[in-house]
Amino acid sequence: MKKRSIVPYGPQHPVLPEPIHLDLVIEDEKIVEAIPSVGFIHRGLENLVQKRDFNQMAYVAERVCGICSFGHGFGYCEAIEDIMDIEVPDRAKYLRTIWFELSRMHSHFLWLGLLADGFGFENLFYQCWRIREKILDVLELTTGGRVIFSVNKVGGVMKDITPEMAGAILDMLASVKKELKAIAPTFTEDYAVKSRLVGVGVLTKQQAHDLGCAGPFARASGIATDMRKLGYAAYGDIDFDVITSNDGDSYARCYVRIREIFQSISIIEQAIEKLPEGELAAAVKGNPKGESFIRIEQPRGEAIYYVSANGSPHLDRMRVRTPTFANLAGLCETLKGADYADVGLLILTIDPCISCTER
């Protein structure tokens, strides 16, 4: 039997700004097993329901994670609206869809940049983040925030997108589309990049299904799972396909996400075209009583919000189940048998969001 040794990875490490800790059991440069340990960013924010009322919790929920912040605020508000039977105005639904897709775009660009940094392509990393800033500028124009938006509230949204802003969004989309078309071939066709991605960290469809993977990680393994097809917000009226790939390797994950950016551009264009007139928010009366369970599609996959309310301003319980938590099991599976040098890259390919996972 060969000699095994354990290499600690993290919590402070160069591939990701967030702390993730893995104990890597290695045998001659090959990973035999990866044991994750969590809790470095645990804040216990679900417990804040006892101290903040249900309207204030929308802001706390948004700070579950700074990258997918819009989705968290949205999911929480959907859950409360579901309990209280609030009919959200159509315009608010469309505005939510537009902002949701904008945040998906910036999240995917962020990931593409980190991936490029992960395989040592500094220039590409900077290109991706340069393009991402255009999306952030538009988000700042329409919501007032760059990463934390605080536009969702129970019953609707707080800010409107005027025709001028819509024009600015469309201009931005056109230029982002053009620039992404210019850099996408580097990810998908460059020989050096492909040598780092193709065939690395393969997860078969069966494995992905058994381990309960979610989001682009599962879609890259051929599972057509997309909560947007449930038709929440305005997604029911919008025409889009679930993007999948059958390869299940790192290349497929990159490819799926690049195509999802193009898809988001198309969704926003459709939503702006169909944007109805009307109110921004419905009136909220009384306190919620009951429980609700909402599934939405975050940039990283399916997220679940469970809210239980007792008729007082303070909720009984709020629970979030995030996509990265579902994908960690898949990550440990892909790490088995991988080269030690690929560990950073493989961790990136699930697009981990540790802040979401540990809350």
Next chain:
Amino acid sequence: MFEIKRSPWVLHYDGSSCNGCDIEVLACLTPVYDAERFGIVNTGDPMQADILLITGGINSQNAPVVKQLYDQMPRPKVVCAIGVCACTGGIFKDCYNILGGADTVIPVDIYVPGCAARPQAIIDGIVKAVDLFEKRLEKHKEWVRIHGEVHDDPVDENEVREVGTEETKTTTKTETAKTEKAKSETKPKSNKKGKKSRRKK
């Protein structure tokens, strides 16, 4: 001889933030905001870092990690708390698992408020940190000239820290931050006496 102030290396660690400030710290280093024009390089290695950018509050699990990162950095060093969570605990202050801002475990010199802190504010903080770093470097050189290079416990931390107090007063605006500063001002003096007397022996 060397212009280290023109090439400070920063180490970034995510305490327990929501990620918002972290991606803004990274955004600072990318082409649009371009903190690299000050010669700043983002490094993953604490042993080569001059400035620690810490985001998020401190919880019991990451407290030893933050402490260790701080201890591993060579002197002189400057700590910059990015975002309101790192300053005071912010929106998570009431959470059961949050002990407080970054200054609960390590001394913080520059406080950058905001939720999430904007890149402009972060760059402002970094520039102030670089100035402070330069002052500390001179103090450190003087100390090394007198006492010689000592590797395990080279400089009395608080002796060097005093240089920064005036600077930090101007940067901190919130009431809470001021009280924190007052605490850190009083503590060092007592320690300093203790250390000096020990050295004489």
